Amino acid sequence: MLTMKDIVREGHPVLREKAAEVALPASKExxxxxxxxxxxxxxxxxxxxxxxxxxxxxxxxxxxxIGVSKRMIAVQVYDHNHSLLSYALFNPKIVSHSVEKAYLSSGEGCLSVDRAVPGYVHRYARITVKGTTLEGEAVKLRLKGLPAIVFQHEIDHLNGIMFFDHINPKDPFHIAEDSFPIER
Incomplete structure (x- = not known):
């Protein structure tokens, strides 16, 4: 079982690497x-x-x-209808997105970041993600609101991007044009 001691923290080089594709069908490991x-x-x-x-x-x-530079994410979050979205995906990829942006009004956090980083992280309001489940099934997910933000945050990790890279350093609470807040 993974615990906090297994999670690498900000500053570890693996968090800035572009992760490798997972060969499918996936190995047992x-x-x-x-x-x-x-x-x-x-x-x-x-x-x-x-x-x-x-x-x-x-x-x-x-x-x-967790120090594994491979394209894998796990997400479990409720959508705007209070439906639980629970996905573990190999090679997730954003295949389309809205022009409109959204941001969490409370800001974002990260298990790899042990400090509060104030500011708004503007992300696409709606995305379509393709990936492969643990069972080897190809899925296409249309996401909006909080789930869209969470998937973008996790996919950013696969590309060596941290959430605070998106925060405007000169004006952390700047609200981008064509964006709206999401309450959490």
Whole structure:
């Protein structure tokens, strides 16, 4: 079981690398890695388990965050209809996106960043993601709102991008044109 000690922190070089594609069908080792990412996310959202093992709650985790430079992410988050979206994906890729942008009004955080970074992170309001599930099934997800933001955050990790790279250093709370806030 992954715990906070397994999560690499800001400054570790793996967080700035472009992760490698996962050869499909996935090896047993890659499947175990992806399963462990999803297990962490689920455990971190369970108050009892999180408290017992000292897990910081998270809605997503990418393989580079545990020192594995491969294109794998796990996301578990509720959408605007209060439906649970739970996906563990190999080689996720954004294939289309809106012009309109959105940002979390409370800002973003990251399990690999042990400090608060104030500012708005502008991301696409709507995206379409393609990827492959643990079972080897190709999926195409149309996402908006919070799930779209979470998927972009995790896919950024696969490209060596941290959330704070998107914050305007001169004006962290600048609101971009054609963008709207999302409450969390």
């Amino acid at each position: 890659d499947q175990r890695t992806l399963e462990s990412l999803m297990e962490y996310v689920k455990n971190s959202q369970n108050p009892e388990t999180a408290s017992k093992y000292g897990l910081r709650p998270g809605v997503g985790l990418a393989a580079p965050q």
